Amino acid sequence: MSIDLKLDKAGDTVTLEVTGNIDMSSSTKVRDALAPLFQNNNKVIVVDLSGVSYIDSSGIATLVEGLQWSHNSKNKFRLAALTPGVKDVFEIARLLSVFEVFDTKEQALAE
């Protein structure tokens, strides 16, 4: 299954909207889209996961990298709209609590 990535920039916030499965074959694309966002003056970076029904450990690891980059660059890094299947994988990996997670993209951008 192919993955679709869409960037939506508004002021000093940016949203990466992901549609498709984030797995071993597509994680690199997500990483390549995510990495440059931390080098710009984006105060808040949101990954909208509402279109992702499956994520594997490479996908989670890619998002952890985003967390590491935000830690170094002081940008805020947030996840929004996790589907139940994706939330399960985060919980199994015991990594849900290390991220700032919001129910909707709008909430993630508003805070």
Add this chain to the structure above:
Amino acid sequence: MIQIKNLKKSFGEGDQRITVLEDFNAHMEKGQITSIIGGSGSGKSTVLKHLIGAYRPDSGEIWIDGEEVSQFKGEEINRIRKKFGIMFQSGALFNSLTVEDNVALPMREHTDLNEGTILIMVKMKLEMVGLRGAEHLKPAQLSGGMIKRIALARAIALDPKIVFYDEPSAGLDPISIGVIDKLIMDLSKKMGITSVVVTHEIPSAMRISDKIIMLFKGKIIAEGTPEEIRNSNDPKVIQFIEGSPDGPIPFSKSQTDYGEELKEMSRA
């Protein structure tokens, strides 16, 4: 998830031909733990070797995730192997590599993932087996139980749908066996992994399995839930479960009369 139909396998030629598996049928369901138990030489490891593509059957079919794989070769075998992880009896870790490099190996070999992503994944896998912090140790610095846990972390490196376990608790102390049992159950239930465990550790198989298949001389002699196996009236099943040296399963592997065989030797 896995279906084996009428699997037959024999080794040797002519008079020396030994049938190792005879009409083996099994169905391993998604997210469940199926244990294949039996004594040495019962054929249980032969089943596993067919499942991982190391042996080809004389006849019969092996279906994995909707594909008949028994005649697969080369690239096709490699493709299907990405769907499963294998935890080998010995651990099969590379002694010259650190724990981190051992677990990262399948990721580096089979994916185009960035090194930073891989190192985070390794940490996640080690956390799952309770050995985060052991990244920089070498296998020689690990206990037997730790080696098995690292081998398990490597088996799940690529998030397989299926994990095959070859004697996961052989040679371990009771507490380490309990730890491995719990990990197999956790991975199966939480991640929906289909598990096939080849073992002769009866208490372990009873604890972890949804289904047990018992083999004797290449034939299934019992199949069912641990409870059903425990309540079996078959003398062979009872003997194996109780570990009794006397019973229908003979101590001697030989089928010929001892005295006759000794007499035959003098004529040769």
